[in-house]
Amino acid sequence: MLDSPRLKSAFLAVRRDPPTVEDLRSTTVTDDPVQRRDLILIERARSGDLDAFNDLVVLYQDQLFALVVRMVPDRDQASDAVQEAFFSAFRNLHRFRGGSVKSWLNRICVNAAMDTQRARKRRPVQPYAELDKEDWQPPAGSDADPEQTALHSERGRVLADALEAITDEQRAAIVLYDVEGYDYAEIAEMTGVSLGTVKSRIHRGRLALRDLLGDRMELFRG
Numbered sequence: 001m002l003d004s005p006r007l008k009s010a011f012l013a014v015r016r017d018p019p020t021v022e023d024l025r026s027t028t029v030t031d032d033p034v035q036r037r038d039l040i041l042i043e044r045a046r047s048g049d050l051d052a053f054n055d056l057v058v059l060y061q062d063q064l065f066a067l068v069v070r071m072v073p074d075r076d077q078a079s080d081a082v083q084e085a086f087f088s089a090f091r092n093l094h095r096f097r098g099g100s101v102k103s104w105l106n107r108i109c110v111n112a113a114m115d116t117q118r119a120r121k122r123r124p125v126q127p128y129a130e131l132d133k134e135d136w137q138p139p140a141g142s143d144a145d146p147e148q149t150a151l152h153s154e155r156g157r158v159l160a161d162a163l164e165a166i167t168d169e170q171r172a173a174i175v176l177y178d179v180e181g182y183d184y185a186e187i188a189e190m191t192g193v194s195l196g197t198v199k200s201r202i203h204r205g206r207l208a209l210r211d212l213l214g215d216r217m218e219l220f221r222g
Contacts, residue, residue, distance in 0.1 A: 038101035046093045053093075057086055060102065064109045070175045071113040073160070078113070085112040107190040110172060117168045162212040170205030177202050 038059075044052035061082065068085075069078040085108045096104055163171050172191065176182045177198075182190070187198045 034102075035100060039098075042093065042096055042101055045090070046096075053090055056089075056101070056105070060105055061086075063102075064105060067106065067176075067180060068109055068113045070179055071110070071172055072116050073164075077116055081112045081116040082109060084116075085109040088112065103186065103189050106186075107192065110176070110190045111192075114168050114172055117171075158213065158216050162209050165212055166205050166208045167201075170201050170208060173198055173201035174205045174209075 041052045041056050065082050068081050069075060072078040072081050089105060089108050173187060176187045184195050184198050188195050
């Protein structure tokens with residue numbers, strides 16, 4: 001996804017085998033081996049090691065794309081948002097102040113996704129991108145119910161329209177909380193707002209969705 005010529009020109013060729021934790025040595029103190037690995041890579045990248053930053057790209061590009069594509073329904077735009085987030089992270093390595101590297105990257109990606117949403121001029125496609133693909137679930141058997149298949153498709157379309165109608169901030173909070181499973185504190189850190197604001201966005205977003213879906217709730221029952 002992120003090995004386009006544009007990305008390669010900035011970070012060289014993306015390597016597919018990032019180093020293992022055991023191969024790394026650092027004075028960084030942390031009990032979490034994944035966090036220790038990430039901090040070491042950040043330290044190396046800050047010192048000018050582009051391969052170290054490429055390793056971070058390899059480690060997190062798929063996770064971040066899975067997050068952003070929920071917020072930016074168009075897969076090409078989502079991919080662009082993730083690329084831009086990595087460019088931003090690289091440009092701002094000096095601003096990293098410790099803590100979770102994953103959360104730091106998530107926060108940058110969420111901001112990039114929201115910027116992309118605000119800049120979009122055309123109507124977005126399905127927010128649940130897997131619904132647009134035929135291989136997201138096992139092939140239907142001979143006993144598949146066409147009515148259930150049609151119902152599932154209609155649910156996706158109706159929910160897509162409802163999510164598109166709420167604010168970008170509410171949609172981001174709901175996707176992060178209800179779909180991705182992040183807690184309030186993690187969402188607050190990623191979006192740069194207070195816990196109260198996160199809770200308010202989720203609450204108001206759910207109320208807005210309830211109003212928007214009020215006359216179609218039969219689709220989501222049973």
